[in-house]
Amino acid sequence: MAQERKKVLIVGGGFGGLFTALELAESTNVTLVSDDDHFCFRPLLYEYLSGEVEAWHIAPDYKELFGAEINFVRAAVEEVDFKNRKAKISSRDELLDYDALVLAVGGVTNFWNVKGAEEFTLPFRTIADADRIRNQMVRALDKVSPTLAPQDARKKLTFAIVGGGASGVELATKMSDLLEDAFLRRGLKGEAHVLIVEMSDKIVPGMGEDIREYVEKVLLEKHIDVNLQTKVLEVKPHGIVYEHNGEQSEIETVTTVWTAGVKVNPLIEKLDLPKDEHDLILVNPTLQVRNFDNVFALGDIAKLEEVSPILVGTAQIAFQESELLAKNIKAFLSGKDLKTKQFQELGEAVSLGTRDGAVIVGGNVVGGFLARDARFALYTSRLPTWHHRLKVGASWFFGGTSPKPLQPLGIS
Numbered sequence: 001m002a003q004e005r006k007k008v009l010i011v012g013g014g015f016g017g018l019f020t021a022l023e024l025a026e027s028t029n030v031t032l033v034s035d036d037d038h039f040c041f042r043p044l045l046y047e048y049l050s051g052e053v054e055a056w057h058i059a060p061d062y063k064e065l066f067g068a069e070i071n072f073v074r075a076a077v078e079e080v081d082f083k084n085r086k087a088k089i090s091s092r093d094e095l096l097d098y099d100a101l102v103l104a105v106g107g108v109t110n111f112w113n114v115k116g117a118e119e120f121t122l123p124f125r126t127i128a129d130a131d132r133i134r135n136q137m138v139r140a141l142d143k144v145s146p147t148l149a150p151q152d153a154r155k156k157l158t159f160a161i162v163g164g165g166a167s168g169v170e171l172a173t174k175m176s177d178l179l180e181d182a183f184l185r186r187g188l189k190g191e192a193h194v195l196i197v198e199m200s201d202k203i204v205p206g207m208g209e210d211i212r213e214y215v216e217k218v219l220l221e222k223h224i225d226v227n228l229q230t231k232v233l234e235v236k237p238h239g240i241v242y243e244h245n246g247e248q249s250e251i252e253t254v255t256t257v258w259t260a261g262v263k264v265n266p267l268i269e270k271l272d273l274p275k276d277e278h279d280l281i282l283v284n285p286t287l288q289v290r291n292f293d294n295v296f297a298l299g300d301i302a303k304l305e306e307v308s309p310i311l312v313g314t315a316q317i318a319f320q321e322s323e324l325l326a327k328n329i330k331a332f333l334s335g336k337d338l339k340t341k342q343f344q345e346l347g348e349a350v351s352l353g354t355r356d357g358a359v360i361v362g363g364n365v366v367g368g369f370l371a372r373d374a375r376f377a378l379y380t381s382r383l384p385t386w387h388h389r390l391k392v393g394a395s396w397f398f399g400g401t402s403p404k405p406l407q408p409l410g411i412s
């Protein structure tokens with residue numbers, strides 16, 4: 001009689017959880033629980049905002065990605081009983097049991113308790129967030145008439161992005177290009193005001209000097225207003241209060257987007273597991289949670305010693321960890337020795353608007369349209385499942401990846 005397959009429960013269907021599930025699918029009884037019905041390939045979320053890619057390209061439904069081997073449950077895990085190996089999920093009374101548990105619930109936006117930030121800014125982590133930002137841009141543009149003087153149009157179309165990391169810069173450059181195009185199409189005078197507010201003394205602080213120089217050049221060319229060593233003190237419904245050089249000022253904004261931080265998912269705060277001062281779960285090099293042999297954690301919620309700081313909080317490491325984790329789960333379930341792995345920096349690539357990008361090739365920065373296309377090709381190769389990659393690759397090859405203009409509401 002065939003032996004019953006051991007149960008692996010994976011919580012969270014992002015880079016860590018989804019890729020682990022796909023690696024394990026053929027050999028194990030896998031259940032993936034995630035609170036959304038689709039994956040999100042976040043490195044291309046900026047391109048979704050600009051219309052260069054479609055939602056189905058970067059956010060495929062789990063049901064489309066999984067064959068019969070993976071059992072998908074759309075729900076949020078609310079509690080875990082580690083002793084009895086059971087997880088409680090929203091909307092169901094029954095508990096899900098497991099032999100091995102994988103925690104991969106990622107992070108959430110950190111508003112750092114700045115007054116009004118959670119209430120009056122838009123985060124940028126999901127397809128729905130990108131839709132909201134795009135809709136607000138369209139609505140704001142619709143209120144500006146071609147007869148309005150340039151300085152008034154600029155004031156009415158001030159978009160602030162809080163956080164000058166890669167996310168803030170990629171978002172600002174996309175928004176700037178979309179707005180530039182909209183000004184031309186709608187015959188508006190002047191240009192919109194896109195500003196970045198960054199607390200530290202440099203833009204993209206996590207990136208190398210060479211790529212930063214290129215990013216700074218592009219920001220200057222696009223007239224993006226970069227405010228360094230500037231701290232947001234309060235966000236209001238239509239503006240931000242900030243401090244620079246000890247002086248407080250206020251600026252009116254039509255939309256403020258918050259890209260200034262990530263913290264661990266609230267589920268992790270609740271769980272009684274070993275953690276560091278930032279609530280990151282302490283894991284061994286095998287990705288087992290310390291002192292919990294059958295519980296594994298990876299991605300944005302896991303703290304692994306001796307990992308390059310550049311890799312912390314990235315899809316790059318979550319993706320590499322998923323490969324090791326799948327192997328170690330198989331080893332754990334069959335009583336074999338678990339392995340460790342050195343994680344690599346897979347390179348830096350940023351999108352800088354709809355016509356530009358920057359990538360590092362052989363240690364040198366390559367910028368421009370070529371870099372934009374190279375980034376697209378690189379990311380196509382990292383999408384989940386060969387079947388999905390093929391469909392998306394074909395769609396980009398035959399259909400192109402041109403941005404969609406910010407049309408007035410009602411026109412598509």
Ligand SMILES: Cc1cc2nc3c(=O)[nH]c(=O)nc-3n(C[C@H](O)[C@H](O)[C@H](O)COP(=O)(O)OP(=O)(O)OC[C@H]3O[C@@H](n4cnc5c(N)ncnc54)[C@H](O)[C@@H]3O)c2cc1C
Pocket residue numbers: 011012013014015016017033034035036039042043044045075076077078104105106107124125167265267298299300301313314315316317318
């Ligand atoms: C806009 C943006 C752009 C980025 N670009 C890059 C980039 O270019 N390169 C790079 O390396 N990294 C990038 N990152 C970072 C990268 O996305 C994360 O590091 C990566 O997604 C972490 O993977 P993860 O599996 O830990 O978590 P996630 O990918 O966040 O996945 C977590 C999953 O868990 C689900 N979930 C949450 N709570 C529960 C619960 N209680 N129950 C069940 N499911 C739950 C979520 O819905 C989600 O599906 C970017 C991030 C953002 C926000």
